[in-house]
Amino acid sequence: AQSVTQLDSQVPVFEEAPVELRCNYSSSVSVYLFWYVQYPNQGLQLLLKYLSGSTLVKGINGFEAEFNKSQTSFHLRKPSVHISDTAEYFCAVSFSGNTPLVFGKGTRLSVIA
Amino acid sequence: DTEVTQTPKHLVMGMTNKKSLKCEQHMGHRAMYWYKQKAKKPPELMFVYSYEKLSINESVPSRFSPECPNSSLLNLHLHALQPEDSALYLCASSPFGSSDTQYFGPGTRLTVL
Numbered sequence: 001a002q003s004v005t006q007l008d009s010q011v012p013v014f015e016e017a018p019v020e021l022r023c024n025y026s027s028s029v030s031v032y033l034f035w036y037v038q039y040p041n042q043g044l045q046l047l048l049k050y051l052s053g054s055t056l057v058k059g060i061n062g063f064e065a066e067f068n069k070s071q072t073s074f075h076l077r078k079p080s081v082h083i084s085d086t087a088e089y090f091c092a093v094s095f096s097g098n099t100p101l102v103f104g105k106g107t108r109l110s111v112i113a
Numbered sequence: 114d115t116e117v118t119q120t121p122k123h124l125v126m127g128m129t130n131k132k133s134l135k136c137e138q139h140m141g142h143r144a145m146y147w148y149k150q151k152a153k154k155p156p157e158l159m160f161v162y163s164y165e166k167l168s169i170n171e172s173v174p175s176r177f178s179p180e181c182p183n184s185s186l187l188n189l190h191l192h193a194l195q196p197e198d199s200a201l202y203l204c205a206s207s208p209f210g211s212s213d214t215q216y217f218g219p220g221t222r223l224t225v226l
Contacts, residue, residue: 032212043117043203044156044217090155094212100169101211103155 002027002095006104013081014112021076021107023091032094033074034101035065039087047089050074061085086111116140117218119204125224128194134221136187136204144210145187147179148203150220156203162187163210194225 007022025031032051036044048059055067065076074091091104117138126132136145144163148156161169162181176198178190187204201220207213 034214036217041222043119043219044205046214046216049214096212099211100158100161100171101215106153106155108153 002093002102004091004093004102004104006089006091006107008107009105010108010110012110012112015083016080018079019077019081019085019109021089021091021109023074023076023104025072025074025091025093025102027072027093027095029096031096033065033067034092034094035059035063035074035076036090036092037061037087038090038106044090047076081109081111083111083113085109117204117206117216119202119218119221121221122219123222123224125226126191126194127226128196130194131190131192133191134189134202134204134223136189136218137185138206138216139185140206140208140216141184142206142208142216143184144207144213145181146205146207146215147187147189148205150201150203160189161211169211191223194223196225199223199225 003026005024013019034049035047037047038044047063048057050057050067058064063078089107092101120135147159150156158171159173160179165181176193180188203220204218205215207215
């Protein structure tokens with residue numbers, strides 16, 4: 001079955017420290033990969049996406065992610081986090097064709113001053 | 114401009130009320146979506162409209178009735194809701210279909226008394 005797993009439900013990190021939020025998916029077909037961020041009481045904002053090409057993708061707010069086909073992963077990274085990065089982060093995958101987007105359960109990033 | 118707008122921002126309704134949620138985009142996108150999001154959970158897909166035709170209905174109860182009057186507008190008509198329907202309702206749009214990048218609106222926070 002096609003699924004998306006975000007391994008950590010909560011990640012606390014100190015301000016200016018690096019962070020990695022993990023996302024794995026299970027699929028034998030081509031995928032499109034997305035990371036969205038949701039601040040409290042707001043909608044989802046697209047951080048970055050992988051459709052094809054370079055496996056290292058740069059997004060907004062200093063975030064980047066790397067597509068690893070052999071490990072079926074799309075981990076999100078930031079070298080130095082800010083208090084304002086505190087939010088819920090969702091990994092989402094579109095499995096081949098015009099199929100609905102599948103979301104992971106989300107990771108709550110809490111940046112501590 | 115990647116903006117999806119939703120009105121109202123907040124809605125409180127009784128179980129016998131009829132109300133509507135509205136969503137609008139002017140990006141020329143041909144696919145529009147309604148999602149329901151409960152607290153600390155990922156969005157759950159409710160409906161997909163593709164080229165103004167309902168293409169996906171994820172077994173949503175009939176008390177939720179979607180409508181797509183034109184390619185820019187999407188409505189969700191609500192009638193005889195239950196308290197468990199209280200949630201954040203998110204609208205999204207994408208250029209063509211589910212495998213494209215989806216852009217989300219800010220959501221409508223619905224409370225059913």
